[in-house]
Amino acid sequence: MERYDVAVLGGGLLGCFMARELRRHPLKVALVEAREDVCTGISRANTAIVYTGCDTKPGTLKTRLCVAACKGFGDLCRELGVPFARRGSLMVSYGPNADQTLQRKMIQGMENGVEGLKLMSGRAALEWEPGLAPGVSSALYAPDTGVTDPWELCYAAWENALANGVTPWFNAPVTDLLPEHGGWRVVTLRGELWAAAVVNCCGLHADQVQELAAPPTVRITPEKADYLILDQGAGHYVNHVIFHEPEEKGKGLTMVPTLDGKLLLGPSEQPGVGSLSATTEAGLAKLRQLAAQVAPELDLELTIRSFAGVRPKPYNVVRAQSIHDFTVTNPARGLWSLIGIKTPGLTCAQALGAWLAPQVADQLGKGELDSTFRPERKAPVRPRELTREARAALVARDPAYGRILCRCGGITEGEVRDAIRRGAVTLDGVKRRTGAGLGRCQGAFCGDRIMALMARMLGVPPEDLQKDGPGSRLLTGGRHGEG
Ligand SMILES: Cc1cc2nc3c(=O)[nH]c(=O)nc-3n(C[C@H](O)[C@H](O)[C@H](O)COP(=O)(O)OP(=O)(O)OC[C@H]3O[C@@H](n4cnc5c(N)ncnc54)[C@H](O)[C@@H]3O)c2cc1C
Incomplete structure (x- = not known):
């Protein structure tokens, strides 16, 4: 049986950063992931916002990590070669109740140490954002709010962890945890391994995985979140x-001008889950209704895709109450669980790793730093971002x-080859790494070419290729002339 100092369970943003941060110490680390690749769970579908920390309660771990993480996000992205832009955010209100909420958030943000916050009049907000519906009564400006590429961030963390010696255990759903x-x-x-410590970052299943080894403390209720994406150009709205x-009570509309010029609308708030990636009709209808109300000139005909994410809502079963902070449990010696880490988990993924890893390393008596650790990761080459000469x-x-290969995004065969070399084994793995298939035609032009390339490079028959993991084979039936 292979032996490790630490087994990190789950290869989402939290697990990948946890594994990376653990490697700053002289630890032998494995990343154990149920699926064939990283970034297939909650981290696959979110709003891509780097939050400042003015939205969360003062004094919580979530706030402390978020404020610090936001300030350092530019440095992190430079280190890992991940795109990031501080777009700034405007929280806008259309009436007295929401005005009060904005004032409260301004005070809370200042108490949390968020810099540059400014309350603005509705008129000033409309000068900055003329596409918003008239009648804005006030706005809270946060200059440091950022937008990133969550997929690239997760892959970058994983590639850096891998380059620093973390061992991948893919296709390895954890079914038991036995003290030994x-x-x-x-x-x-896929088999068994032994580790002196385990860090459970299993996202939507983190509660069940913890319960393999310890009594229940926190349970997760999944909650659906729907999104719409509008084509390139709409980002300028x-x-x-x-x-x-x-x-009134409920969730308003979030509009995110993405790094590739698209516009993301969402998320909705729909109880229940269904399948991980299925959207709900009610959620999408609500988004369209909110868009018509808040951004009346926005052309929803530009919608090229809808998708859904799932929030892991944590509930403390011991105290019988909802949880609003990040939950990190240590229910048995050498076992930690990160359970129900919702927004701003993307913003805080590295910070959570950097906060917990030294505690784990200390408990194993290996708290010193490993001088061989290298924090930088070489980003993929993006020809469309180069000068003509380069x-x-x-x-x-x-x-x-x-x-x-991908006409909509101008993505080349070289980039797809590089993505496969970096670990993509499904069509969506290539899409998330390169952007191929994310444009207006949604892969209608490039899908079969990418599949042919994948089959050649991975040495598998095209019929075995999957869109996004088990149960998503792309080709069915026989070859022409067979059977
Ligand atoms: C709708 C939505 C929008 C969000 N928007 C933002 C945002 O704009 N900004 C922000 O800061 N945060 C945002 N977040 C929060 C952020 O996306 C999450 O906190 C983060 O992605 C959680 O990552 P994770 O690693 O915990 O989970 P996951 O990405 O789900 O990773 C868990 C992994 O564990 C694996 N796993 C599960 N069970 C097992 C098992 N038994 N054995 C082995 N592996 C297993 C899964 O396959 C998965 O890969 C958003 C979240 C949601 C849901």
């Missing part, structure tokens, strides 16, 4: 991230960077 020889025998469907604070030189070195 002062550590844990981790039983998976607004100049900032817009948070619409509704006058692009020509790149194509001369590797002609695959001169062959466009």
Whole structure:
């Protein structure tokens, strides 16, 4: 049986950063993931916002980590080669109740240490954002709110963890955790490993995984979140991230101008879950209704895709109450669980890792730093971001960077090849790493070419290729002339 100092369970944003941060110490680390790749769970579908920390309660772990993480996010993204832009955000209100909420958030934000917050008149907000419906009564401006690429962030954390020696255990759903020889025998469907410590970052299933080894303390209730994406160009409809604070109870509309020029609308708030990725009709209808109300000139015909995420809502079963802070439990010696880490979990993923990893390392008596750790990761080459001369030189070195596969996004064969080398094994794995298939045609033009390339490079028959993991084979039936 392979032996490790720490087994990190779950390869979402939290698990990947946890594994990376653990490697700052002289620890042998494994990342144990149920699926074939990282970034297939909650981290796959979110709003891509880097929050400042003015929205969360003072004095909580969530707030402390969020405020610090937001300030350092630019440095983190530079280190890992991840795109990031401080777009700034405007939280807008249309009436006295929401005005009061904004004033409360302004005071709370200042108490939390968020810098640059400014309460503005509705008129001033409309000058900045003329596309919003008239009648804005006030706005809270947060200049440091950012937008990133959550997929790239997760892959970057994982690639850096891997480069620093973390061992991947993919296709290995954990089915049992047994205390053994002062550590844990981790039983998976792929085999067993032993680790002196276990950090459970299993997202929507973190409660169930903890209960393999300890009595229940926190349970997760899943809650659906629907989104709409509008095509490139629609991102110019607004100049900032817009948070619409509704006058009545409920969730308003969030509008995010994404890094590739699209506009993201959402998330809705729908109880229940259904399948992980299925949208709900009610949630999408609510988004359209809110968009018509808050952004009346926005052309919803530009919608190219809808998708859904799932929030892991945590509930303390011991105290019988909802939880509003990040929950990190230590229910048995050498076992930690991060349970129900909702927004701003993307913003705080690295900070959570950096906060917990030294505690784990200390308990194992290995709190010192490992001088061989390298925090930088080399970002993939994006030819469309290069100068004409640099692009020509790149194509001369590797002609695959001169062959466009995805016409909508201008993404080349070279980028797809690189993504496969970096670990993509499904069509969506390529999409999330390169952006191929994210444009207006949604892969209608490039899908089969990418599949042919994947089959060749991975050495698998095209019929075995999956869109996004088990149960999503892309081709069915037989070959022409067979059977
Ligand atoms: C709708 C929505 C919008 C959000 N928007 C934002 C935002 O704009 N900004 C922000 O800061 N935060 C945001 N967040 C929060 C952020 O996305 C999450 O906190 C973060 O992605 C959680 O990552 P994770 O690693 O905990 O979970 P996941 O990404 O789900 O990773 C868990 C992993 O564990 C694996 N796993 C599960 N069970 C097992 C098992 N038995 N054995 C092995 N592996 C297992 C899963 O396959 C999965 O890969 C949003 C969240 C949601 C839901």
